[in-house]
Amino acid sequence: MVEVTEATEADVEEISRLVGEIEVRRGGTYAPGDVDRIRAVLFGESPEATVLLAREGDHVLGMACFSLLPPVAGAGTGAWLKELFLRKDPRRGRGIGLHLLHAVSVAAQELGCTYLKRTPDTDDLPAPAFYERTGVPVNEGRDVGRLPLF
Numbered sequence: 001m002v003e004v005t006e007a008t009e010a011d012v013e014e015i016s017r018l019v020g021e022i023e024v025r026r027g028g029t030y031a032p033g034d035v036d037r038i039r040a041v042l043f044g045e046s047p048e049a050t051v052l053l054a055r056e057g058d059h060v061l062g063m064a065c066f067s068l069l070p071p072v073a074g075a076g077t078g079a080w081l082k083e084l085f086l087r088k089d090p091r092r093g094r095g096i097g098l099h100l101l102h103a104v105s106v107a108a109q110e111l112g113c114t115y116l117k118r119t120p121d122t123d124d125l126p127a128p129a130f131y132e133r134t135g136v137p138v139n140e141g142r143d144v145g146r147l148p149l150f
Contacts, residue, residue, distance in 0.1 A: 016038055
């Protein structure tokens with residue numbers, strides 16, 4: 001059974017490996033993320049982002065990373081979905097990405113957010129189809145799409 005939980009400082013090494021895998025998916029060379037920087041950004045004195053991990057047993061299947069946006073007049077407080085990443089795994093296609101997206105939505109609501117935004121990743125071929133299945137229009141370029149809070 002897949003479980004989504006908020007990452008803890010004990011997950012820094014795993015997050016570092018995921019960052020390296022994300023770079024490969026985008027056409028780069030595998031380079032794990034700097035664990036000290038990850039630790040500071042996610043678990044330091046003033047955390048800048050939140051990472052949720054999808055796990056099945058001890059195996060991490062993917063992650064979502066989001067941060068809060070400053071309040072905007074008339075729009076309330078929002079969250080920005082920076083990354084939604086699933087490892088290449090035979091378990092893909094079982095709704096794990098949607099499970100992660102839903103968990104981000106719930107976490108954002110618990111933080112007082114009224115909306116969730118994401119920047120389209122047009123170089124990630126599965127991403128547009130995934131977001132279309134969620135009912136979110138896929139915008140080109142630097143446009144930001146608003147996702148529903150579940």
